[in-house]
Amino acid sequence: MPKPKLELKEILLPTLSLFVICLVIAGALAGVNAVTKEPIAVNEAKAADAAREEIFPGARFVNNGGYFTAMDQNGTPIGYCIDSEAQGYGGLIKVAVGLDAQGNVLKVQVISCDGETPGLGQKVKDEGFLEQFVGAFAFVLKGDAGAYASLPKSIDGVASATYSSRGVADAVNLALQTYNEQIRGGEAQ
Numbered sequence: 001m002p003k004p005k006l007e008l009k010e011i012l013l014p015t016l017s018l019f020v021i022c023l024v025i026a027g028a029l030a031g032v033n034a035v036t037k038e039p040i041a042v043n044e045a046k047a048a049d050a051a052r053e054e055i056f057p058g059a060r061f062v063n064n065g066g067y068f069t070a071m072d073q074n075g076t077p078i079g080y081c082i083d084s085e086a087q088g089y090g091g092l093i094k095v096a097v098g099l100d101a102q103g104n105v106l107k108v109q110v111i112s113c114d115g116e117t118p119g120l121g122q123k124v125k126d127e128g129f130l131e132q133f134v135g136a137f138a139f140v141l142k143g144d145a146g147a148y149a150s151l152p153k154s155i156d157g158v159a160s161a162t163y164s165s166r167g168v169a170d171a172v173n174l175a176l177q178t179y180n181e182q183i184r185g186g187e188a189q
Contacts, residue, residue, distance in 0.1 A: 048096060051109035052081045055098030066182050079106060080183055082175035088167030091115025093124065095168060097175035103184055108133045108172055113164065121164035129158055133172055
């Protein structure tokens with residue numbers, strides 16, 4: 001049986017139609033991204049400011065590049081706040097870590113964990129989980145034989161949310177690393 005002969009028009013017309021459709025959709029997505037990019041950045045900055053304010057109420061913050069110095073009303077440094085992020089189950093988990101002058105964790109606030117599973121992974125925002133970080137200097141999930149196994153403090157992860165819990169612990173550890181490199185070992189002693 002001879003193969004049916006396709007004409008150029010039968011090949012070109014559907015191909016060009018799909019190309020134009022894809023081009024229009026890509027342009028629409030780029031337009032939506034351009035319109036929403038700035039409001040999203042503003043909202044993320046507001047959330048980070050609110051988290052720092054929750055850690056050091058009434059403090060004035062000086063942005064030092066990789067970290068913030070919290071100052072009282074007289075301009076005396078009262079601690080540091082470091083924004084950090086690490087991979088969770090459904091995306092990046094962003095935290096603000098409040099530290100005293102010696103680098104001890106005072107408080108941890110989750111800035112965003114929107115990609116985490118509601119009812120499970122988003123429980124990393126709960127005070128009971130975050131309180132485990134207070135007063136210590138580095139963290140590993142109990143039973144986790146990963147890269148942080150030699151660190152001194154273990155925390156209990158949120159049940160059924162191991163990746164989310166590890167994401168918060170990793171973000172806190174990154175903040176502590178920033179403290180060690182930029183504050184403790186750097187210019188802001």
